[in-house]
Amino acid sequence: MNITVCVRRVPDTETRIKIAPDGKGIDPTGVKFVLNPYDEFAVEEALRLKEQAGQGTLTAVTLGGEAAKETLRTVLAMGADQAVLLKGEPSFDGLGTAEILAEYLKDRPLDLVFFGKQAIDDDNMQVPAMVAELLELPCVTVVVELQRKDGVWHAKREVEGGHEIVEFTTPAVIAAQKGLNEPRYPSLKGIMAAKKKPLEEVEVGTAESRVVLERLTPPPERKGPVFIGEGPEAVSELVRRLREEAKVL
Amino acid sequence: MATVLAFAETRGGRLRTVALEAATAARGVADALGADVAACVFGPPGVEKEAEALRRHGADVVVCAAGESFARYSPEPFTHLLAEEMARRDPLVAVFPASALGKDLAPRVAARLRVGLASEVTELRVEGGALIAVRPVYAGKAFASVRFASRPALVSIRPNVFQPRENPRSGTPAEAAANPVTISARTRVVAFEEEQRGELDVAEAPIVVSGGRGMKGPEHWQLLEALVEALGPRASLGASRAVVDAGWRPHAEQVGQTGKVVSPEVYFAIGISGAIQHQAGMRTAKVIVAVNKDPEAPIFKLVDYGIVGDLFEVLPKLTEEIRKLRASAS
Ligand SMILES: Cc1cc2nc3c(=O)[nH]c(=O)nc-3n(C[C@H](O)[C@H](O)[C@H](O)COP(=O)(O)OP(=O)(O)OC[C@H]3O[C@@H](n4cnc5c(N)ncnc54)[C@H](O)[C@@H]3O)c2cc1C
């Protein structure tokens, strides 16, 4: 079984985002970077499938700069066999990144390609379906459960008000949602072993952005509390204000 | 005449609220660009009758693909048909809802046409004849103003942000879509597992009541369910991650950076501390209400209205007063 997992290096969720003076990006000083949380579910699922199969190769791929090697090492430490750094810059929208990933993937033996549902920096939620479209592969996004029965795969996908059960055959693209599994932490042994695993580098350059960032701004400030009451006695006043002032009841 | 396209999502042959939001957003852009709005509606036989509501919300033209093969979302046929329709009409802009369906479909159409897509847009405006979209990034810790280097400009709009507005157009009959041929799908939906509360998802509900660890255990959720019930059919339940990780509530209800992003008219945070990852999912709510016994809880930095107190005392009273209010109003 040949599995590829596409991962991305992103700022940690706790990070305070400081906008760079030119308004064209964030100030990276003091920012801790991590493996995109949704990609952890993708890696974990891929590892489990490979372990169940008892054979196969798991390759981690990222498009990013030199620093993204650290992210690949994390995935190798979790248990991936090899890693590829497509050295360059991702696009602001998903398409340029997807084109580079699809170009890399198109001639490789593939059973499954895993992605995270969404990168928590650009919050695009685009790359997996775009790669699938470019490669003409079946694709299920927002997957919370994955099963194989008699050679046919079933993925459970989150939609409004419930779940769809989607049937497909491989090769295919899966985008992982929280709930799919409980990702493992890299063990000390894994971290040591990762240092000796192959990490290939391919120069790809900057991906084309069709959506162009004009400027980053801080989120609109919330106005702050207009009413804070204490205890159950405050309920009547709260309800009155929600109706008359906020007009939401 | 130039065109702005709106994708009008249906379920069970009926328009969803996000379809009217897409039509409304498209109308706004079209007016600024001097363009017409074409709304695309795909669904089972009979879905043509939904054209009326789209026209009422600003669609000049309604393009309809009605057939059993469009009764349920399937990526390839939908992508194919929409791409054909775009080739035919050459729109300046296409607006999708950032719903489960829209977030799957829009990237596929973008890849098919090789054009840019801006996701989860919260504001659209036209400057010097060009579309500018504003969208949250870094989980809402920053907002990006973007423009488009390809045409059509594709956007998906965050549910509940562009409130449906009536702007009636004269009634030409719905047109048939360009080429409703059946394209074979690469995946097949074999079942739909419905949740108890029906289709009003926390991400799209105009009123959200979320519970956190302060609720103490899943057995107390009836208190929140009673509040939701009192608030009426536009309200839905949400949860913090702590509660989901503890197995008290399903993941589909989680609000936050690794859950759903919600933008309701009013958000109730009950026994939720307001960690930065939770804020990421709810800080664009129009009105935020919190009940928490700790006056120092970070949630109070966000709220418009709050009560410092024991939720087990406050909730029943709140539910009762809202129930009374709604009973007297109806
Ligand atoms: C990578 C990552 C992603 C994450 N993603 C998310 C996410 O998507 N969504 C999310 O919510 N969190 C997320 N978190 C977790 C987040 O950091 C917090 O741990 C979580 O939000 C806390 O949930 P809580 O507010 O329910 O619990 P707590 O922080 O424990 O807060 C409970 C609150 O209840 C109050 N309380 C207790 N008893 C009562 C009472 N009787 N009456 C009134 N108030 C009472 C307390 O004062 C307290 O403020 C994420 C964390 C990480 C690291």
Ligand SMILES: Nc1ncnc2c1ncn2[C@@H]1O[C@H](COP(=O)(O)O)[C@@H](O)[C@H]1O
């Ligand atoms: N630069 C990248 N390199 C490799 N994979 C990526 C990259 N950017 C995004 N992805 C993958 O695509 C998923 C969705 O990202 P996005 O569409 O950017 O929200 C991520 O969870 C990753 O699995």
